[in-house]
Amino acid sequence: MKGTPAQGSVNSSPPFSFGSASGVGADYGNRPSVAALQNPTMHNNVPEVMVNSTARAPLFVRPFHRGFEKEYSEGDLLFVRREDSRASSTHNIVANLPVMNHLLRTTKKNGTDELEYDSLDHILEHWNYFGILNNDMDTGSKWQRLLNVNVRGRTRVARLWQPDNNGILRRGDMVWLGIYERTVKKNAVFCGPKGMREPMKRGTTYFEVCATLDCCNNFKDAVYLIPIGVVSQVTLKKPTTVQIQKAHSVTETCKGLERIEVLMRI
């Protein structure tokens, strides 16, 4: 009957129905069940993929003697060691930024007092930047960690970047990691990943991985620069310079930094 208004009944065919008759009687006999109500009646199926999606890859982590890997948390920048010795194994030696800096500062050549990582080539020969930690995929084991690592797209990362003169980090800024060559001017004490103190002799030359921006004065001093991503969301609260410096060497401090959102490898 064209032209006459309909009864107002809902479409009872999926996906619009609650799986029950439309009319609920006085005895509530036809009321929809809890399970039926939990089934979504609206769908957001779209022909295109969602924006700002993320690609992740799993990474099996070999444990350190001192259990550094147990402290890794979401938003940590991860490096992977390139090696053949464990080629048959699927496990990798993985370091976050504080552990990486600790290894660069303290790893010695066999039987000598000289640092193993005494040149950029040596670092690049043994370490690769991999991605940013998202979450743990295997929470059941206390011996090993299977990390889910963001390798492309949107990701949260510790706010390690700060423009010079207490400037403001903005959306669209490109964030980098730089490898810097440093020389200890006087006997100094550094903090390790777990906060333990590590003395260094005066005159020692070592390498350090630091967060940097292309607007920073030290940007051009880096011997190698790795692009991390483009900032897409920033928190209002700025970390202090001291916090940022400490976060480069202490995992717990790095964990305490606010997280920003970056788009990586786009």
Place this chain on the structure above:
Amino acid sequence: MYSSAKRRRIKPYARATSFDFNAAFDIRHYQRIKYGNVIDPYFPAVGTNEAFQVMEGEVLMQTQKPGVRRYGDHQMHVFSFANGLEGDKSTLNSSAPGSSGPTTDDMFREKLAVMKNLKYAGVAVTEFKPEVDVFEQGFVITVAGLNTLFNAGAHTLYPGDIICADIPNPADRGQRKNRALQTGIPHEKLQFVITPFTKLAKQIGIEEASRFIMGTALSYSKPGAPVDVVLHKCNVIIAKGKRTSSEPSAPPADQPRKKKKRIINEGKNDL
């Protein structure tokens, strides 16, 4: 000793964050190679139809030669075989029977000449058989996102390595240079291979190598094994390294001349 292990490309991941588009097969390049219009090629030409097919997961290239690219349409025309590629006039037929092959110094110079005529295009998502499929319909290629490829190159890949599309080096596999590593690929077909950026940069120079950057390796892979990768056109890497004190003052022949400052533009490909 015979091994029953098949050298296949097993895909553990969905292709998350992929960017795909349609491309056409480079039918002119195909006809030129197939019907013997190539004199003194760098790699031997091949006559079997199967060698010209584009298979899923193969690395694709475009030719930069203006004569071949003159299609007059807006399509990207790509191919997946290195057979019959030419360099400049001085290149040798490195696989010709009886040839002693080039020296190491010559080899990379010749390789550079061949690669100057190429441009990285992407990775095939669907297959294309030029003898049966519709040319106008083309096939799908991907330039970004997670993917699993086959490491048909000569180098071991480590997680985090920046990888490049490359042509196979004639000396890489000695007498087996004409044989494809991957199961199911005709032996005479020479596929484009994956090489770490650091290795390719030493052979043909940083600037030229940066044109062929594909993305980043995510897993350890020996030659002849699958490798998980994330394809991307990632921004810029700047390297201006202080080198080791033990490094010789003159760089070896296969080293790039520029040493002071290296700037790699990874986004130069105008896809």
